[in-house]
Amino acid sequence: MLFSRTFYLTEVKRQLRNPYTLAFTLAMPIAMYLLFGANAAYADSSAGHGNVAFYVMCSMAAFGAATAMSSMCSIAASEVGQGWGRQIAMTPLSIAGYAIVKLTTALSFSALSTTAVFLVGGLTGAKADDAWRWAAVAGLILAGGLIFGLFGLGVGLAFNSDSAAALASISITFFGFFGNVFMPLEGVMLDIAHFTPMYGYVALVRWPITEGVLVSGGSDELWVVLLNVLIWTALFAALTRFGVLRSRRRR
Amino acid sequence: MHTQSTPATEQLAPSDQAIEITGLTRGFGSGERRVQAVDGVDLSVRRGEIVALLGPNGAGKTTTIDMLLGLSSPDGGTVRVLGQSPRQAVASGRLSALLQTGGLLSDLTVAETVDVIAGFHSASARVPEVMERTGLTSIAKRKVSKCSGGEQQRIKFALALLPDPDVLVLDEPTTGMDVVARRNFWQAMAEEAGAGRTIVFATHYLEEAEQFAQRTLVMNRGKIVADGATAELRSSLGGRTVTATLPAPIDQSTVGAILDELKRAGLLAGVQASDMQIDSAGVMRVRTAHSDALAAKLLALGAHDLEIVAPTLETAFTTLTQDAGE
Numbered sequence: 260m261l262f263s264r265t266f267y268l269t270e271v272k273r274q275l276r277n278p279y280t281l282a283f284t285l286a287m288p289i290a291m292y293l294l295f296g297a298n299a300a301y302a303d304s305s306a307g308h309g310n311v312a313f314y315v316m317c318s319m320a321a322f323g324a325a326t327a328m329s330s331m332c333s334i335a336a337s338e339v340g341q342g343w344g345r346q347i348a349m350t351p352l353s354i355a356g357y358a359i360v361k362l363t364t365a366l367s368f369s370a371l372s373t374t375a376v377f378l379v380g381g382l383t384g385a386k387a388d389d390a391w392r393w394a395a396v397a398g399l400i401l402a403g404g405l406i407f408g409l410f411g412l413g414v415g416l417a418f419n420s421d422s423a424a425a426l427a428s429i430s431i432t433f434f435g436f437f438g439n440v441f442m443p444l445e446g447v448m449l450d451i452a453h454f455t456p457m458y459g460y461v462a463l464v465r466w467p468i469t470e471g472v473l474v475s476g477g478s479d480e481l482w483v484v485l486l487n488v489l490i491w492t493a494l495f496a497a498l499t500r501f502g503v504l505r506s507r508r509r510r
Numbered sequence: 511m512h513t514q515s516t517p518a519t520e521q522l523a524p525s526d527q528a529i530e531i532t533g534l535t536r537g538f539g540s541g542e543r544r545v546q547a548v549d550g551v552d553l554s555v556r557r558g559e560i561v562a563l564l565g566p567n568g569a570g571k572t573t574t575i576d577m578l579l580g581l582s583s584p585d586g587g588t589v590r591v592l593g594q595s596p597r598q599a600v601a602s603g604r605l606s607a608l609l610q611t612g613g614l615l616s617d618l619t620v621a622e623t624v625d626v627i628a629g630f631h632s633a634s635a636r637v638p639e640v641m642e643r644t645g646l647t648s649i650a651k652r653k654v655s656k657c658s659g660g661e662q663q664r665i666k667f668a669l670a671l672l673p674d675p676d677v678l679v680l681d682e683p684t685t686g687m688d689v690v691a692r693r694n695f696w697q698a699m700a701e702e703a704g705a706g707r708t709i710v711f712a713t714h715y716l717e718e719a720e721q722f723a724q725r726t727l728v729m730n731r732g733k734i735v736a737d738g739a740t741a742e743l744r745s746s747l748g749g750r751t752v753t754a755t756l757p758a759p760i761d762q763s764t765v766g767a768i769l770d771e772l773k774r775a776g777l778l779a780g781v782q783a784s785d786m787q788i789d790s791a792g793v794m795r796v797r798t799a800h801s802d803a804l805a806a807k808l809l810a811l812g813a814h815d816l817e818i819v820a821p822t823l824e825t826a827f828t829t830l831t832q833d834a835g836e
Contacts, residue, residue, distance in 0.1 A: 265629030269622050277617075342613020346669065348581055349609065350630035351601045 261356040262363075270364040274331070283330070283428065284372045288323030289379050291441065292316050297383035309387035309468040316380035317396050321464045322435050323372035324404040325457065326428065328365050329411035333427040335361035336415025340506050362408065369404045373397055387468060395467040403460045406488065407431065409495040410456070416502025431457075443474035453479075456495075459487025527593075528677050528708035529555040529578065534587035535732075536573055547573040549732030551587070555710060557676070560703055562723035562740065563712040566831055570732040571712045572610060575681050578710075579607050591677055603631050603673030608666045610681035610712075616655035620646050623654060624668055631673040643698060644668040659686025664695070671702065678702065680711035684718065696722055716824045720744070730831040744821060749799035751819045757812035760792035768811055777804045797821075 274280045296302060296315030306314035338344065339357060347357060377385075377397065387393055414427045435441055438457030439449065452458050462471070462484045471478040534551040537544050548570045555561055565571050576582040578589055580596030591599040599605035614623055624641060628634045641647045644664050654662065663686060670678060683699075684692045696718065703709055713719060719726050719740060726743050728736040736743055756768060765788060772778050777800060778786070785797040794813070798804055801818050809816060 260630060263626075263629040265634070266626050269618070269626050272622075273615075273617060338615065342609070342611055343615055345581060345609055345611060346613065346627070346666075347630070349579065349600055349607055349670075350627060350673075351603065352630040 260351045260353065261359055263352060263356070263360060266352070266360050267363060270360060271367060274364065274368060279428075280327070280330070280368070284323050284327040284368055285375055287326075288319040288372060288376050291322075292319040292376055292380060293383065295319075295441070296380070296385065302384060303386075306474070307469045307472055308389070308392055310385065312380065312383065313385040313387050314465060314468055314474075316376055316385045317400075317465050317468065318440050318461055320373045320376040320380075320396075321400045321403070321461050322431075322440050322457075323376060324369035324400045325407040325434075325460065326431050327368040327372055328404040328408035329414070329427045329431050330424065331361065331365035331368060332408040332411030333415035333423045334411075335365075336412050336502070336506075337420035337423050340416070341420060365408055366401065366404075369401055373400050392467040396464055399464045399466070403463060403488070406456075406460060406492050406495060409492065409499055413495055413498030413500075413502045416506045417498060418502075445475040449473070449475060453483065453487065456487075456491040459484050459491065463488060526556055527554055528557045528559070528591065529553065529710065530588075530590045531574075531578065532588050534574065534577060534589065535585045536570075536577060536582070537585055546732050548577070548584075551729075551732070551734055553727070553734065553737075555708060557708050558706050559725060560709045560723050561711075562719035562726045563710060563729060564714070564716065564719055564726060564827055565712075565729035567714075569729040569831075571729055572681060573732075574729070575607070575679055575710075575712060579605065579609075579679060599677070603633070604675055605677045605679070606670045606673050606675035607679040608663070608670045608681065608683050610685065614654045614662060614665060616653070618654055619650070620652050620654060620657065620661075620665055621650040623665060624672070627669045628672050633672045633674070636672060636674065640668050640671050643701070644671065645694070645698070660684075660688065660691040660695075663687060667695070667698070675707065677708045677710070680709065682712055682714065684713070684715065692718075716827060728827060728830050735830050749797060750801040750821065751795060751797045752801050752804050752808070752816070753793065753795045753819070754805070754808045754813040754816040756788070756792040756794055756808075757814070758792070760790070765792070771811060772804070772807060775803075775807055777807055 292315055296312045296319070299311065299315070302310065302312040304311050335358075339347070339354075377393065410430075411427050414430070415423045417423075418426060434455060434457040437448075437452055437455045438461055439452045440457055440461045444452050462469075462479055466481070466484070469478075471481060471484070473479065531551055531553040534548055535546070536548040537546045539545055551570075551574055563571050563574075573582070577584045578591070578596060580589070580600060589596055591605050594602070594604075596605065618626070621641070624637055624646065625634065628637050638647075641650060644667050646664060646668055649657065649661060654665065657665065663683060667680075667683065670680070684695055687695060692715075699709070699722070711718075711723070723740050726736070726738065726740040727734050728743075756765060769778070777798070778796075781796060781798050786795070788794045794808075796804060805816055805818060
């Protein structure tokens, strides 16, 4: 069996009543957007093919999606390593089926988070030149969010369940600060930012608006952004592989 | 002392076998620290049989059960359940288990937990019936984290019953239950057994094996050291223990005279040195098949405070696992 509707709906219900999930994947991105985007003095200035409010909206939605993906995937990996995984192993649901349901849940939450931030953005003056730019940004957020799903999976497998969830969420916040996600970085900080995991992802998400132009001046080449995404995907895949080996040894 | 009286399983057609294990081995670790957790287990269980698996901690019970369920793979040997591989039997819902190390999600309610697992088995229609039979209906809305240990065992029992399995494996099912909960659990279990299921359960409560299993296996150090009808296993350990205080004075010559008298009457025939003790207070303890005759003679010789005790499975168990260790 590869999918169970009851399991999926129960997982969604679990997340909806989890205060941590609601705070970090819904409330926080919206609040940060309102603070730094909609209510900023420069909200309506141009950021390329959209205004600054739209630019901030993209960043916060991307952060919300990355948080949802990493925390839910790390929890999924922790749970399967504990007794619940053995319980599920006594049913026709395969491990692939388990992964599909958990990934669908995480993607559903990323989509929910993105929709909520975009909805608030649309209502509070975030503007882009064309409608397709909204769709393109949303698509990039959801697809790129998978990288952080991989990260969460690796952390969940490599570390024990207590530390994994905390580690995944703290790391994501760090990645956000040093990845030029929240406030525009300059100088040395910006140089360092190019090498951090969320820089490529969020730069790619903003590409339909900025086409690589940076708020603090200058611009990025597309290959730099893509290379960052590729390298970090490879590194997170290696972490996941290490986690798989380690969790196997633990058994 | 090893009663390998496998109840005539070999002659039966394969379709009558619920479980067939041959030459099963499994070790952990490597080099000098390698531990052979399961060391050559052979076992056949007929359909409808109720079998208890006894053994001290670390005997290899849980490792054997894990391989029986296909949760881990053996280093050597084969496992067939109802003619299928364990994984196939699990996937088709014919084999299910209450796992000792199985865990529940603490933030789900009882009903949600049962519903999720029922969804995997496409057995949602059985949920109300199973919840009723396992006594979960009244706590359906309770969070798993708010359930007592015994209640959590009942949830796991319900999960194991959902696929309506032919073979049910229970690993220490009554852990965390009080006396009343344990009695209720075995009552529910007896009803399931009446429905013709094959049941294998591991336990460290010997009376559970005595009361519930027709057949008992004793495992120690990765091997099955005894396998037989539970009642037989108990009696195979040779008679009862007779305890009596010998008449005063307790000195070498008096005690020696009494022993000579007993030997002459043939009452110590077949009694090993390890089966007989006399302490300095003159209390004599003898394990013998002729307890009545020995008791009568001892009383005739002036002994007092006489007691005769039948062996429990506990003594059988201790004897077997100690023998195997030497």
